[in-house]
Amino acid sequence: SAPVLDQLVLALQESDNGLTETLARAAAFRATGARDFAGVAAYLISQAQALGLDVTGTALFDASGLTRDNRLPARLLGDVLMLAGSGSVPGLADAVRQLPVAALSGTLADRFGDPRTQAGVGVVRAKTGTLTGVGTLAGAVVTAEGRPLVFVVLGEAPQGTPESRLALDQLAAVLATCGCRPSAGGTP
Numbered sequence: 001s002a003p004v005l006d007q008l009v010l011a012l013q014e015s016d017n018g019l020t021e022t023l024a025r026a027a028a029f030r031a032t033g034a035r036d037f038a039g040v041a042a043y044l045i046s047q048a049q050a051l052g053l054d055v056t057g058t059a060l061f062d063a064s065g066l067t068r069d070n071r072l073p074a075r076l077l078g079d080v081l082m083l084a085g086s087g088s089v090p091g092l093a094d095a096v097r098q099l100p101v102a103a104l105s106g107t108l109a110d111r112f113g114d115p116r117t118q119a120g121v122g123v124v125r126a127k128t129g130t131l132t133g134v135g136t137l138a139g140a141v142v143t144a145e146g147r148p149l150v151f152v153v154l155g156e157a158p159q160g161t162p163e164s165r166l167a168l169d170q171l172a173a174v175l176a177t178c179g180c181r182p183s184a185g186g187t188p
Contacts, residue, residue: 013106024063082178120173
């Protein structure tokens with residue numbers, strides 16, 4: 001088969017839930033022998049903990065993200081993105097570099113065409129998540145001053161998915177226009 005990184009790139013780019021579940025199951029089985037949903041979920045959580053991430057509030061029931069009972073705090077997703085950006089976990093850094101790019105690739109290829117989102121084109125890299133009435137966008141953006149930022153937005157969309165996607169894209173585009181210079185104290 002294709003190398004695991006190539007499969008992961010496809011899963012991230014196309015938001016392929018079946019492939020995501022398969023990759024997680026293969027990794028969990030190889031490491032622990034786990035074959036069921038509970039075992040795979042426990043393995044994924046343990047891997048996050050092994051990286052030093054705080055998994056408080058996390059509840060996983062599948063690896064694909066299709067189960068509405070999954071709970072992943074935005075803080076944890078942000079921490080994963082920050083860790084990837086640090087370069088201290090090479091495989092993680094490689095995976096995040098493969099996230100879809102606004103208006104150019106994967107699930108973001110046909111997004112960011114609205115005039116209100118143009119600032120994000122080519123500089124927003126993010127993973128989408130969509131269930132009926134719920135939308136997410138988590139990734140990184142390079143600001144107008146060249147500073148990288150990570151962001152995670154999770155929200156309900158009572159008015160429907162298209163409006164939710166536009167709102168998420170607008171937020172990422174606003175971040176792209178941010179000056180975001182550190183203050184005299186060293187924090188933004």
